Amino acid sequence: MNPFTYAYPVKTYFGKGAAARTLPSELAKVGPNVLLAYGGGSIKRNGIYAELTQLLQAAGKTIIDFSGIMSNPTYAKVQEGAQLARNQKIDFILAVGGGSVIDCCKIISAQALLDEDIWDYEYSKKQIPNQFIPMGAVVTAFGTGAEMNNGAVITHEAKKSKSPLTGSYYRFTILDPAYTLTMPLEQVISGAFDSLSHCMETYMGNPRMINLSDEINEACQRNIIRNIRQTLQNSQDIQARSELVWAAAMAENGILKIGKQGDFQCHMLEHQLGAYTNCNHGRGLAVLHPVLYRHYLPAAAAQFSRLAVEVWQVPDEGKSQEELADAFVEKLAAFIREIGLPTNFRELGIPADTNLKAVADSTILTGGCCKTFSREELLKVLEECK
């Protein structure tokens, strides 16, 4: 194992009624001006906004609304939020939504206290911000696990770049699975597939010798697959939903990454595809994963063959490692079809004239796995996804 330190800064309140149960004591610890940040309005339709504003008012807070955070949040929206936070002397940010709202606020909390442009600060000056407006998250769309980490994925439209920025950890996160029951089923499935992808991307990272983190990871993958199937039987099954919400958090709360580097090449490619097409994150991953993984062979045979047996229950008797590794990729591809996710760019709905070379040329090459990709091979992968 690699050497590691384990401590986790995000306090997690899980379960039905978690907001009403825990927000009053959390809000008592913070100043009066609260930025209530959310997306396009789903929280107004499903009653979450009304419930949270009541709790904020009962705690004596002044609420400043910051709405309209879009999927794949933009750098311009970060700047708008940071400006508002400065003008309104915000003491605390309550982010209510999915990965997009949660990510956007991580960077608002840093940019509001930073005089320089945070993109230049992180990418040109290679600095990491260290002052933040404190924040809490209320998850209404699960999958990304963004509430558990301090990385944010932001689309800089002018630079045609959807890239990670480092922001703040949340002081606390509220995971009430019932809050997610109004998510459109398509988003439920793409979110859950995103969680599965996080597990696989972590599993594929170095070192490749199987360890405890990987064995816990295998259990998470089995759990996600089972509960996606259960959710497709009954989209309102609260038990299945609870498992998926916690699995999403588990994939990003550091436990599966202990002693490992992580791969995330598929994510980097999907993010740049998103920069050029604004596609849905989980659905983009669904198209890319099997195609990219065929290019991991034969280098990834040891890990893929283990996933075939331990996660996908492929009988190993009489099969070579190579045959098992192939079986894993085909099982994954079949599952993506089974659960109704797109299998090519046409089904994903991205324009046929998308500049795939520009996507490949601007993708971060991770090199944390059994294989380092060249830009030429990434372009081949993208061409095969058409």
Ligand code: NZQ
């Ligand atoms: O905007 P509203 O009206 O709220 O609608 C949202 C949005 O349209 C809707 N929604 C959320 N909660 C709902 C609901 N609809 C009904 N009922 C509810 N309870 O769901 C839609 C999607 O929300 P969004 O936040 O965009 O989705 P997701 O959670 O998948 O987040 C995607 C973003 O997270 C990034 C992605 O790249 C993408 O930008 N990621 C962040 C990661 C991280 N920080 O760790 C890791 C991931 O790999 C990912 O890259």
Ligand code: ZN
């Ligand atoms: Zn993801």
